[in-house]
Amino acid sequence: MAVETSRTGAPGAGEPEAGAPEQAHRSEGELEERxxxxxxxxxxxxxxxxxxxxxxxxxxxxxxxxxxxxxxxxxxxxxxxxxxxxxxxxxxxxxxxxxxxxxxxxxxxxxxxxxxxQRPVLDLEEVDLGALVRGTVERMEEDVRRAGCDLYVRAPPGVVGAWDRTRVEQVFTNLLTNALRHAAGTPIEVVLTTEGSFALLWVRDGGPGIREEDQARLFQRFTRLDSRRPGFGLGLWISRQLVELHGGRVSVESTPGKGACFSVRLPLPAPPAGSP
Missing domain, CATH: 1.10.287.130 (Signal transduction histidine kinase, dimerisation/phosphotransfer (DHp) domain)
Structure with a gap:
């Protein structure tokens, strides 16, 4: 009596799987692409x-x-x-x-x-951001005069948080220096306020503005939109790193021909339990 047998499972030696050459070719292509x-x-x-x-x-x-x-x-x-x-x-x-x-x-x-x-260690302390802004502006009066800018500052006292004073001052100095450099001869406005659980500090200038396609790379290392100007193209990258270390965010809004506005948001301390 004849007995039929069926064969299941992996093919034996010398019997390549169907599609193996195509799979190998595809893998080689992906490797070459990577x-x-x-x-x-x-x-x-x-x-x-x-x-x-x-x-x-x-x-x-x-x-x-x-x-x-x-x-x-x-x-x-x-x-x-x-x-x-x-x-x-x-x-x-x-x-x-x-x-x-x-x-x-x-x-x-x-x-x-x-x-x-490495991740720098922040030296956190109680900082009145309004006093820090006003002190920095006073220190930079000569830079403002040289740039020919009219500077308007609204930085009331009482916006207090736990921040690294030196690093936050460095960020604001970078933003103000950037405005003086790229928007010389135009009015510059510095405003400090609060927005929810964040302190909001922004620097607005009346310069030439920034194209939308350039805004995304402004905060990258070594970005210099105008190679004729001095600098490493690192100030805004450093500012973003320092703000994010504090749990905050820095951003820019700009329209060509209408100036630019750089904003910094820093977290405020949570209100005491039971406060209205």
């Missing part, structure tokens, strides 16, 4: 690095060159007896300005290194 994507990303990162090193070299060299020229001039004037007592404060003031500029540049590089490799 390699191409990684290669393109690495090439883009290298271009950004090289551009940053070029910009950093230029930005660091500029104040050093100015310092050398100022000091050389002072030495020559002193040697020939042409340095009067009235000249000393003015000329040393120029040296001091370049030293401060160099210090800011180095501090920026250190911030980038720290924020890129």
């Amino acid at each position: 390699v191409a994507e990684r290669t393109a990303a690495l090439e883009a990162a290298l271009r950004v690095r090289d551009e940053f090193l070029s910009v950093a070299s230029h930005e660091l060299r500029a104040p050093l060159t100015s310092l050398r020229l100022y000091v050389d001039g002072l030495v020559r004037s002193a040697q020939v007896g042409a340095l009067t007592p009235d000249d000393v404060p003015r000329r040393l003031g120029r040296v001091q300005d370049q030293c401060r500029r160099l210090d800011r540049l180095i501090a920026t590089l250190l911030d980038v290194s720290q924020l890129s490799t």
